[in-house]
Amino acid sequence: MKIAVIGVIHETNTFAPGLTQIEAFQSEWVxxxxxxxxxxxxxxxxxxxxxxxxxxAGAELSVGFYTAATPSGMVTKETVNTIIEALVESADTSADGIVVILHGAMVAEGMPDVEGEILRRVREKMSASQPIALTLDLHANISKQMVENADIIVGYDTYPHIDMYERADEAVQLLVRTLKGEIKPVNALAQPQMIVVPQVMLTDKEGPMKDIMDRAFAIEQDPKVLNVTVAGGFPYSDVPDAGIAFVVTVDGDLQLAEQYGAELNKLAWDLREQLRYADHPPDQAVAMAMELTEGPVILVEGSDNVGGGAPADATHTLVHLIDPPKKSLIVIYDPEAALEAHRLGVGAAFDAEVGGKSDKLHGDPVRIQGEVRLLSDGKYTHIGKYMTGKWAYMGKTAVIEAGNLTLIITEERSAPWDPGHVSSVGLRAEDFHVIVVKSAVAWKTAFGSICRAIVPVDTPGCCGSNLSHFSYEQLRHPIFPLDVFPE
Incomplete structure (x- = not known):
């Protein structure tokens, strides 16, 4: 038995500044x-x-092309065409089946459903007897085209995402069972007309998303059910299918799959009020954090979520941390400032404007006066629960100390997905009373074990928590909570 593998991962924020070019994918071009x-x-x-x-499974592996890029703005037409052509061309048609590793929220110029187009073209190339198994992120915006062109769909069950290894293993196992003739998978897509922010998609503690996930797990106990994928969706992609979706995969019984999908739709709708989110203005959030006696206190600046495509240089919270009363840490993207610190050298006085250089939505540059304490090449390997062993790269990185404020300034956008985000530059996260994270939820894989309190911050940004501030043009309507539904 031979199993082919191809894939591309990109979570596209269509509200983020700039366009994503081919260069963004080059660091993971395999x-x-x-x-x-x-x-x-x-x-x-x-x-x-x-x-x-x-x-x-005792099968032969046949890898084609795989690439990935940090979440960012709209992918250019030229870039997406190059990637799709490389993927489809590299798919081994002599394989018995194929695993396609995708995110589910990739958007390009003139192509709102990139993953659907990839799967359509892979299906067109492969024969009907060669099943396609698909893995997806929990933040996928799942389209009908994606479901129609995949035999098996397996999405992550966790947020923060710590089960992508297990879900790929599950997808391969289901593919092998299909090839052996043990099962005949059929899929049903259900969409409850809801769009929610990532902050309410936590699966590791009590809450609406865990309730939904628990029901999905219960449905999977039915011997006929092969998999239930719960997708919270990605609200910062302005596409028709953005929002919550369910895919129920059943052995040969489409009607049963549709029944379970309708049940999950109703559960999500009944929990809709619990899926709203509230946070605090940055000045209040900082004051609240400083009043707490025990830290680290995590200030969650989700509007500048690197993992959601934000620029990572927002200064709306930073401006309130100049000369803080307690030790505070923030990681901020600013290639110009990082390179200047490297030019100055360790021990030199640092006096420069930092952050706020991507666009006006994410704030203005803030003047920082301090000392260059450490310089790094920004390379490290994930040591935490999220993608353990994966290579990470922050670019040229500088640690600047300005009184009680410590800044890690990076040449590349870097998400707080791993403890190495901080420890790789010689700092101990637990030494700080306040840590600002450019993240919604995924920061928990880096700082969750040491966090003593969480204060959500409401700031402007392309990953803001108030979806009514975004000008959607492609999103289907009506949809909760942006539209009024009759009682």
Missing amino acids: HGNEAFLHRYSGTRTSMGGAIDAVAA
Whole structure:
């Protein structure tokens, strides 16, 4: 048995500044078995899961093309065409089946459903006897075209995402069972007309998303049910299918799949008021954090969420942390400032405007006067629960100390997905009373174990928590909470 693997990961924020060019994907641009195995063997990633599951099945692995980029703005037409052509061309038509590793919220100029187009073209290339297994992020915006062109769909069950290895393993197992003739998977898509922010999609504690996920797990106990994928959606992609969706995969019984999908739709709708989100203006949030006696206190600046495509240089919270009464830490993207610190050298006085350089929505530059305490090449390996073993790169990085405020200034946009985000530059996160995270929820994989309190911050930004501030043009209507529904 031979199993092919291809994929592309990009979460596209259509409200983020700038366009995403081909260069953004170059750091993770992998062709063929040798490069794929070298980079992902032993990692707790979707790719690592696929490698191990194919080996466990005694099958031959045939890797085509795989690439990924940090979430960012709209992908250019030229870039998406290059990637899709490379993916489809590299799909091994001699394989018995194929695993396609996708995010589910990739958007390009003139192409609102990139993953749907990829799957359509892969399906067109492969024969009907070659099943397609698809892995998706929990923040996928799932379209009808995606469901129609995949035989098996397996989405992450966790947010923060710590199960991508297991879900890829599950997808391969279902693909192998299909190839052996043990199952005949059919899929049903259900969409409850709801769009919600990532902050309410937590699956690791009590709350509406955990309630929905628990019901999905209960449905999976039905012997006929092969998988239930719960997608919270990605609200910062202005596409028709943005929002919550469910895909129920059943062995040969489409009617049963549709019944379970309708049940999950109703549950989500009944929980809709619990899926609203509230946070605090930055000045109040900082004051609240400083009043707390025990830290670290995590200031969650979700509007500048790197993992959601934001620029990572917003200064709306930073401006309130100049000369703070307690030790505070913030990581901010500013290539110009990072390179200046490297030019100055360790121990030098630093006096420069930092952040606020991507656009006006994310604030103005803030003058920082301090000392260059450490310089780094920004390379580290994930040591936490999220994609353990994955390579990470922050670019040239500088640690600036300005009284009780410590800034980690990076040349590349860097998300707080791993403890190495801080420890790789010689800092201990637990030494700070306040830590500002450019994230919605995924920061928990880096700081969740040491966090003593959370204060959500309401600031302007392309990942803001108030969706009524966004000018949607493609989103389907009516949809909660942007429209009024009759009682």
